[in-house]
Amino acid sequence: MSFTPRNLVRFGLTAALLSTTALAACGGESGEAAGEAGESAAISENQDTAAMSGEDEGEMAGASGEMGEGEGGEGEGGEAGGHDTGSLERHNRLAFMRGHVEAGLALYRAGAVEPASVHMMHPVSETHAAEREGLDELGFKSNLFVNISEALEAGTASDEIESQLKEAEENLADMADQAGGDPVEILDFLMETTLEEYRIGVVDGEIVNAGEYQDAFGFVRVASDYAADLEGEDGDAVRAELARLQAMWPEAPVPGSDPAPVSEIAAQVARVQLELSGLR
Known part of the structure; x- marks a missing residue:
């Protein structure tokens, strides 16, 4: 199977999200903290992999990536x-x-x-x-x-x-x-x-x-x-x-x-x- 840059983005994001689920299942405070760490890893993987995808896929903003002027929660x-x-x-x-x-x-x-x-x-x-x-x-x-x-x-x-x-x-x-x-x-x-x-x-x-x-x-x-x-x-x-x-x-x-x-x-x-x- 050949992987396009977009497929690689999905592969990296899926792996990170699966890690989030497994860690969060640990329960208790440590499980919650692990889940948050996994969430951050998923978002980071999403951003970093997209940055490598080049002209074919363009840049991608992560869930907590760059925000335009004044953007965010109320x-x-x-x-x-x-x-x-x-x-x-x-x-x-x-x-x-x-x-x-x-x-x-x-x-x-x-x-x-x-x-x-x-x-x-x-x-x-x-x-x-x-x-x-x-x-x-x-x-x-x-x-x-x-x-x-x-x-x-x-x-x-x-x-x-x-x-x-x-x-x-x-x-x-x-x-x-x-x-x-x-x-x-x-x-x-x-x-x-x-x-x-x-x-x-x-x-x-x-x-x-x-x-x-x-x-x-x-x-x-x-x-x-x-x-x-x-x-x-x-x-x-x-x-x-x-x-x-x-x-x-x-x-x-x-x-x-x-x-x-x-x-x-x-x-x-x-x-x-x-x-x-x-x-x-």
Whole structure:
């Protein structure tokens, strides 16, 4: 059997991920630490092997590899990775906001009104104004999101305003088409942000920050939309791995959800990014 550079990437990543699984099975504190070490090895192997793949496969970002300016997990005051989201390129800022809205809408439709209202503040509050810089010219329907936020505050059932919720999703999708940007780069940003926020949200197998756990869910949901138009077998492979990643959350990330281990999320994010490498 002949091995292409891409096959070698997969071989190295698979070996590292199998090592992660075996080490984590040891149990206890030592098993958990070993699992984290294996996770890091998987990501490192993913990055290092891709760097050797040359022009045939292009460069590949690892699950915790290079991040663009201001990219990462959300912090207080609408920050991503400790940086002002206003410093992100507009298409990434929009993707970031879409992730929060997607999480909020999923929670709202599942009847989790209080956590939904927090995520739905991103399109309307002054705290998150930097995220919305330059979005009006893309056709942002700010009044629509204000109406949804007010309905949440009033305790209105989601099915009573479902048409508005769908309109909001369509508005953001149309804006994304207008904003442009390289979908592969946007997907990498979303994957990196997903993993960073998940690591904040889940510690030692428990949800310690429900908002960040929910954010990660929303970023994966939105990533599926950005991946919809990827072409060829590589595009199909990206969508398949994203579907597997999405399946690691419940239908909606409601309070009391049973989270997947961080190491498993990290491994699946790495698989998504591996498939993205074929599109560079």
